[in-house]
Amino acid sequence: MSSIEIKATPEREGISIPWGSLAPFIALAAIVVLGALINSNFLAANNLLNVITRSAFIAIIGVGATFVIATGGLDLSVGSMMAFVTGIMILTMNGLTPSLGPWAILAGAGVALVVGALCGLLNGLIITVGRIEPFIVTLGTMGIFRAFITFMSDGGSLSIDRSLREAYRPVYFGDFLGVPYPVLITLCVVLIGAFLLYRTKYGRRVTAVGSNADVAQFSGVHVGGVRTMAFVIQGICVAVAAICYVPRLGAATPTTGQLWELQVITAVVIGGTLLRGGKARVWGTVAGALILEIIANVMVLSDMVSEYLVAAVQGTIIIIAMLAHRFTSAR
Amino acid sequence: MTTFNQGARILSATLVAGALTTAPALAQDKEFTIAVSIPAATHGWTGGVVYHAERAEKEIEAAYPNIDVIVSTASSATAQVSSLEDLSATNELDALVILPFTSEELTGPVEQVASNGTFITVVDRGLADPSIQDLYVAGDNIAVGANTADWLVDKLGGEGEIVVLRGIPTVIDDERIQGFTEVIDKSNIKILDIQYANWNQDEAFTLMQDYLGKYPNIDAVWANDDDMLLGVLEAVDQAGRDDIKFALGGNGMKQVIEMVMAGDERTPISTPYPPSMIASAIYMTAAQFTGQAPMRGSFKLDAPLITPQNADQFYFPDSPF
Numbered sequence: 001m002s003s004i005e006i007k008a009t010p011e012r013e014g015i016s017i018p019w020g021s022l023a024p025f026i027a028l029a030a031i032v033v034l035g036a037l038i039n040s041n042f043l044a045a046n047n048l049l050n051v052i053t054r055s056a057f058i059a060i061i062g063v064g065a066t067f068v069i070a071t072g073g074l075d076l077s078v079g080s081m082m083a084f085v086t087g088i089m090i091l092t093m094n095g096l097t098p099s100l101g102p103w104a105i106l107a108g109a110g111v112a113l114v115v116g117a118l119c120g121l122l123n124g125l126i127i128t129v130g131r132i133e134p135f136i137v138t139l140g141t142m143g144i145f146r147a148f149i150t151f152m153s154d155g156g157s158l159s160i161d162r163s164l165r166e167a168y169r170p171v172y173f174g175d176f177l178g179v180p181y182p183v184l185i186t187l188c189v190v191l192i193g194a195f196l197l198y199r200t201k202y203g204r205r206v207t208a209v210g211s212n213a214d215v216a217q218f219s220g221v222h223v224g225g226v227r228t229m230a231f232v233i234q235g236i237c238v239a240v241a242a243i244c245y246v247p248r249l250g251a252a253t254p255t256t257g258q259l260w261e262l263q264v265i266t267a268v269v270i271g272g273t274l275l276r277g278g279k280a281r282v283w284g285t286v287a288g289a290l291i292l293e294i295i296a297n298v299m300v301l302s303d304m305v306s307e308y309l310v311a312a313v314q315g316t317i318i319i320i321a322m323l324a325h326r327f328t329s330a331r
Numbered sequence: 332m333t334t335f336n337q338g339a340r341i342l343s344a345t346l347v348a349g350a351l352t353t354a355p356a357l358a359q360d361k362e363f364t365i366a367v368s369i370p371a372a373t374h375g376w377t378g379g380v381v382y383h384a385e386r387a388e389k390e391i392e393a394a395y396p397n398i399d400v401i402v403s404t405a406s407s408a409t410a411q412v413s414s415l416e417d418l419s420a421t422n423e424l425d426a427l428v429i430l431p432f433t434s435e436e437l438t439g440p441v442e443q444v445a446s447n448g449t450f451i452t453v454v455d456r457g458l459a460d461p462s463i464q465d466l467y468v469a470g471d472n473i474a475v476g477a478n479t480a481d482w483l484v485d486k487l488g489g490e491g492e493i494v495v496l497r498g499i500p501t502v503i504d505d506e507r508i509q510g511f512t513e514v515i516d517k518s519n520i521k522i523l524d525i526q527y528a529n530w531n532q533d534e535a536f537t538l539m540q541d542y543l544g545k546y547p548n549i550d551a552v553w554a555n556d557d558d559m560l561l562g563v564l565e566a567v568d569q570a571g572r573d574d575i576k577f578a579l580g581g582n583g584m585k586q587v588i589e590m591v592m593a594g595d596e597r598t599p600i601s602t603p604y605p606p607s608m609i610a611s612a613i614y615m616t617a618a619q620f621t622g623q624a625p626m627r628g629s630f631k632l633d634a635p636l637i638t639p640q641n642a643d644q645f646y647f648p649d650s651p652f
Contacts, residue, residue: 047541050544054540150371150378154381155371155372155378155382155651248533248565249536251532253375253532254372254374255373255531296537307526
């Protein structure tokens, strides 16, 4: 019975594209209009560039999370993992600066990607080989990674070498033809993510595993392999985010990336990816990340909300966005 | 094993001391155990507390071989209560130096320890019932805010427009903001905006970017903590805004003290709320047992401005904070 389902899903989606998948973009547009009405400074080029640039972290990590969540998994460790990768990267760069000079930045970035992928692999293997719920495993690794960064920084902050600061700074603050580098990097990550998900065999397996693991198994898909790979992709995305993050403040602290996992999951779900798996919307995730960042920005720009109630208004807007989403996709 | 021996030794020492009150030489032989219970290093300031507590432990144990200092960190109020129970179950505590996570939750457990006759030193956050403590050592959060505000009012000539970044909603944050706004309200300085950035560099960076986008002119910014100040400075530099004459923090983080020492024009001062207060408290508690120096009472650290002239007194290059 289920083998029919798995074939039917992509076809049905092909027909009913319009409202369901456009909802996050409509919500994004609505929030932009709201922002413009509340404070005209919102549409100032500088403000928009700031907001789009800083949403890069959540968007990049979100692309990885889209894979993990689409396979029916969940990764709570991404925020701590980001901090951990950032810490390793800074230590590597500081250690290599005397011998490599500015090239230490490239070496650090390389190490970050390897460490990120390994962290993801660790999560994936414990989950698939150990057959433990992803929620529990990543809750555990969340604590482990967080403790490591606290240990590496002695609870204080871990700063990159002064000589690297100026050379590395443009990766966050610089731009190419007016487009900030973090935005370009996000675009690359999203394009690669979209290609993997929608144009390759692996991408189809991701959603197949997420919608029904048993059926996928019977159809010859190596479920464990697909899931583990999704966590590795998540790890690499975390490392890419770390590479964009370090030049911003030039330091990692025990609070780096704290609670980002929740923002990432929110962005992915607002974007239309199903939390129970089986459906992936990479571009929606980007819209979700932008929505979260813009809401926070608009809250500061408006004078209507007491500083004590900002979080309540943010929560309400997210719930309304999700209700609107459900309403439109139910039709 | 060792704890049993220690306990036994203390016990016998007490008995002997009780029997022969006329022999002062015995006080030298008596062993004292001082337990120190502090929050784990989860952010810059508590990182500093752990660093200074561990340093004080080494220094005091080296100076007084008959004193044993046990430092125990806890990551939450509940964990601290458990660690108190463990400490008093496994050791005969002569003194407890505690920086409580929260006032209400720790009051009962500390009272329990005190009922065994343990000398109680409370640091920073007071207990709900001050009669439990023998010694209270704390910084002055209201002065941190007020002294910064006094300086700012003076430098801005009593008028201007400023923005403020708050920390995590707690008594500490409330008191700093209260001390600051009380002084500012008496001048013609206008606080344009005040929002939470949770003592977090990233959130401070983001919030400052938003402030800069919202207000075309800002004369000064106060970030109530030096960790946040670093994020603020990055945002201001990136925006290339030169209307901001002063960007101030607080707490005396070493990176910021370095800026003060270097005579930075935008950040010429900081205000101490030093994590080293835990070391002051441990030293004073040790004095209670080693010297003929009674240490009961309250000790409130001043919050004098850190200026280029006195910055070296507040500078601990090895500390993580």
